[in-house]
Amino acid sequence: MRMLTHNMLSSNIKGVTNGFPLRIEVEKVVEKQVEINHDFLRNIFPKIDWKAFFDASRVMGYAELPEEAPEPSVLESDLEFLRKFHHALLELHLEEGALVCPETGRKFPVNKGIPNMLLHEDEV
Amino acid sequence: MKLKQLESLLGGLQQFSNPKVELEQYPTGPHIAAGLLYTAENSFDDISNKVVADFGCGCGTLGAAAALLGAEQVIGIDIDSQSLEIATMNAEDLELDIDFIQCDISNLGWRGQIVDTVVMNPPFGTRKKGADMDFLFVALKVASQAVYSLHKTSTRDHVKRVALRDLNASSAEVLCELRFDVPQLYKFHKKKEVDIAVDLWRFVPKRSRGKDI
Ligand SMILES: C[S@@+](CC[C@H](N)C(=O)[O-])C[C@H]1O[C@@H](n2cnc3c(N)ncnc32)[C@H](O)[C@@H]1O
Numbered sequence: 004m005r006m007l008t009h010n011m012l013s014s015n016i017k018g019v020t021n022g023f024p025l026r027i028e029v030e031k032v033v034e035k036q037v038e039i040n041h042d043f044l045r046n047i048f049p050k051i052d053w054k055a056f057f058d059a060s061r062v063m064g065y066a067e068l069p070e071e072a073p074e075p076s077v078l079e080s081d082l083e084f085l086r087k088f089h090h091a092l093l094e095l096h097l098e099e100g101a102l103v104c105p106e107t108g109r110k111f112p113v114n115k116g117i118p119n120m121l122l123h124e125d126e127v
Numbered sequence: 128m129k130l131k132q133l134e135s136l137l138g139g140l141q142q143f144s145n146p147k148v149e150l151e152q153y154p155t156g157p158h159i160a161a162g163l164l165y166t167a168e169n170s171f172d173d174i175s176n177k178v179v180a181d182f183g184c185g186c187g188t189l190g191a192a193a194a195l196l197g198a199e200q201v202i203g204i205d206i207d208s209q210s211l212e213i214a215t216m217n218a219e220d221l222e223l224d225i226d227f228i229q230c231d232i233s234n235l236g237w238r239g240q241i242v243d244t245v246v247m248n249p250p251f252g253t254r255k256k257g258a259d260m261d262f263l264f265v266a267l268k269v270a271s272q273a274v275y276s277l278h279k280t281s282t283r284d285h286v287k288r289v290a291l292r293d294l295n296a297s298s299a300e301v302l303c304e305l306r307f308d309v310p311q312l313y314k315f316h317k318k319k320e321v322d323i324a325v326d327l328w329r330f331v332p333k334r335s336r337g338k339d340i
Contacts, residue, residue, distance in 0.1 A: 007178070007200055008226045011269075015236030023238050037224055043176050043199045050241045093200070117211055120230040127234055 004097045004116055006059050010051055012118070014104035014111070016126045024055035025102035025111070027062045033098045033116075039089045045078045048088070060091040067091075133195055134161035140217045142186050143210065150207055151250035151258070155188050155277070159305055163246065163275055163327060164192035166302060171329070173244045173273045174198050180269065182232055182247035182262050187214030187225065189246045194223040201225045202242070204232060233261050240271035240332070248277045251309075260289060267295040267332045274332065280304055280324035290330055298331045 014022030053072035060068050067087045077084055102111040102118050109126075112119050137157035146152040155163075168174040175197030181190035184203030194201045203225055205211050211227050218225040249262035259278055266274040267290070274296075278286050283301065290296040307325040 004226050004228075005200070008202055008228070011238050011241045012228070013236035013238050015234050022236050035224060040176060040199055046176075047178070047241075050239070052238065115215065117208075117215070117227045117229055119208075120228060120234075120236070121206070122231070122234050 004113060004118055005093055006056060006063065006095055007047070007051075007092050009059050009097070009102075010056050010092075012102070012120070014102075014106070014109070015120075016104060016107055016109060016122060019104060019106045022104055022106065024052065024059065024105065026105060027059055027097060028101040028103060028110070029062060029064070029097065031097075031099040032063050033096045034094050035096060037093055039086065041078075041085055044085055044088055044092075045075075047092070048075060048078055051092075056091070060095070063091075063095050063097065065091050065095060128195060130161055130165050133165060133192060134158055136195060136221065137161055137188055137192055140186060140188055140191065140220075141213050142188075144213070145209065147207065149254050151254055152185060152207070152210065153309060154186060155248045156308070157188070159277075159307065159327075160188045160192050163277075164189065164196055166327075167244065167246065167273070167275050167329075168196045171273060173275075177243035177272070178202070178241060180204065180242045180245045180266075182245055182266055183249050184214055184227070185210045185248075187217045187227075189248065190214070190225050191217055191221055191223055193244075193246060194218070194225055195221065203227045204230050204235065206231045232265050235265055235269075237265075237269045240269060240334075242269045243272040245270045245274045245276075247275070251279050260286070260294075263290060263330070264294050267330060270332050271334070272331070274328075274330040276328050276330065277305075277307070277325050278328060280326050283326055286326075286328065295333050296330045297333045300329050301326045302329055303327050 134157045142154040178200045179193040179198040181203040190201045190203040245266040250258040252258040290299040
């Protein structure tokens with residue numbers, strides 16, 4: 004699971020009011036290179052919840068991102084920033100581990116890169 | 128990529144080895160799947176460089192087609208782990224980078240409309256009444272740009288009315304009518320497969336930035 008997906012997914016257990024962001028527990032991270040697409044990065048940037056993304060990347064072992072979200076204009080000129088953003092967003096995969104509901108602590112296991120978000124009967 | 132080439136790549140994908148009837152597991156054939164994604168890309172510019180989600184992805188045919196046509200990020204979601212295993216292998220065979228999530232679409236928790244386009248061949252609701260409309264309801268909440276979906280032609284008026292009135296669609300348009308081979312949908316059918324009329328729809332969601340589900 005990429006960090007872009009992590010930035011969208013939230014816990015939907017009955018009664019939980021804010022299930023985002025899911026905390027990440029890492030057992031194994033894999034990196035898969037993909038071609039960088041500057042236009043895509045510029046389009047997706049305003050939709051990213053930066054704090055969740057920054058925290059997630061750190062837990063995944065990547066500490067090169069700035070803690071504060073940069074101004075959108077930075078994406079026009081700063082190729083170095085684009086490279087880092089690209090890497091953290093699209094090349095880091097949580098392969099084994101868990102996603103944890105921020106309110107209840109319920110763990111959703113991640114195996115072979117696939118988070119299991121199925122709810123138990125008493126959670127829907 | 129040419130349509131014929133896309134269709135032939137999809138034709139090589141592995142499909143449900145042990146289909147679960149209660150989940151309405153049957154594949155979208157390569158001809159329909161390629162046509163759907165090709166139209167979405169070439170007539171509407173909804174696929175390449177986009178974030179695309181495949182709801183009820185099964186063995187991943189529609190998501191793979193989106194990735195082959197240049198989607199930047201594809202997310203396949205299905206309730207069934209066996210299907211997702213096959214989908215993972217299919218993606219690896221074609222060297223596609225696709226994220227899969229195991230989830231019941233009705234319980235999906237999602238932040239805002241970050242996905243651009245949802246493509247899906249939902250269960251038609253023959254087993255669980257209204258299953259296709261449940262999928263559509265969620266799809267129109269997560270997509271910012273478009274939702275492509277297949278529904279039985281016999282439900283056309285209903286789909287249009289409900290989508291526009293209750294499900295956050297600003298437009299609902301039938302792009303074409305198809306014939307679809309569906310195995311064993313009805314117990315009383317003697318034949319193993321029935322050929323039913325299905326509409327390919329394109330829905331446009333209303334903008335409601337920042338709304339979570
Ligand atoms: C008609 S099949 C389509 C499969 C695949 N998209 C394709 O085009 O070949 C419907 C799929 O929806 C999945 N499904 C059924 N109910 C579901 C639910 N509530 N949530 C998520 N997936 C579901 C089934 O497992 C099945 O893979």
